[in-house]
Every structure is written in C-alpha cells, then in structure tokens.
Amino acid sequence: MKHKAKSLRPFIGAKDFDVSRSFYRELGFKEVVLGNDMSLFEVDDKLGFYLQRAYVKDWIDNTMLFLEVDDVYRYWNELSALNLPAKYEGVRLVPVREMDWGRECFIHDPSGVLWHFGEFV
Numbered sequence: 264m265k266h267k268a269k270s271l272r273p274f275i276g277a278k279d280f281d282v283s284r285s286f287y288r289e290l291g292f293k294e295v296v297l298g299n300d301m302s303l304f305e306v307d308d309k310l311g312f313y314l315q316r317a318y319v320k321d322w323i324d325n326t327m328l329f330l331e332v333d334d335v336y337r338y339w340n341e342l343s344a345l346n347l348p349a350k351y352e353g354v355r356l357v358p359v360r361e362m363d364w365g366r367e368c369f370i371h372d373p374s375g376v377l378w379h380f381g382e383f384v
Contacts, residue, residue, distance in 0.1 A: 272303070273312050276323050278374040280316035286351050286373050287314065290342075306330075318374065327377045329367075335359055335382040342380070345363045 277283035284302060288294055292304035292311075305311035305339070312328065332338045339359050348354045357369035367381035 268307060270309060270311065273328065274315055275312055275326055275328070275376050276315050276317040276319060276374065278318045278323065280314070282351065283314055286347065286354070289345060289347065289350070290305050308379050320375075323375045326375075327379065329379040332382055335366045335368060339381050342368065342370065365380060 271353045280300070287304045291306075292306055295303040295305065297303055298314075300316040302309050302314050304314055310330070318329060336359060343356065348356060353371065353373050353375065355369075355371040359366050359368045365381055365383040367379050369380070370378045372378065
C-alpha cells in the first residue's frame, strides 16, 4: 500500500486553551486559527499538530510527541533561554540525555503533554 502522505498532524488537548496557544507560539510554532476551539500549529510549513479546547486528564497525561531536530544541544540552549517554566505553570524541562540511538531533551507543556526533542545518530 502506498500512502503518498503529505503530513501527519496529531490532535492534542489543552487544559487552558489560551495559555497553551501562547506557550506554543513562544516555543516557535506558527499558529493558524481554525475556529474558537481549534488551531493548527506548524513548524517549517510542513510539520504540525492541532491544539483543541478539550481536556481529558487521562488523555493529556498519556500524550507524548516526538520532534526530531538537527542539533539537540542547540535546541536545548534555545529552549532553556525561553525560561518557559517561569512563565507557564506546570511547564517542566528535562535536560539532554544521551541514549544508544541518539539524544533527546523533554518539556511538559502547560497541560501536561510531554514533548521529546531528539536527534538520531
């Protein structure tokens, strides 16, 4: 089967939709407002996800996304410089970890969604 896919866009929820929108814009995503309850957040005009005004604790607490970056140490330095934990309640950063497959760092968004930013070696 040939997919001929153009993109993959997961849906994630938000405990406070407006706070999460601000967080993702500050994180460097471009927002495309699709309505009062949903926005598309894109990076490089090809990768993205839908943020919804919807919150189910068990769903959010089990949501993880992985974004591959070209240099995880550069990304970590830029991410740390944003000082997001001081600006957004619940946001947590975990420094770069070296793994046998590559390296990654982590951030929990204001709702609890866990993001992995990684680089394969």
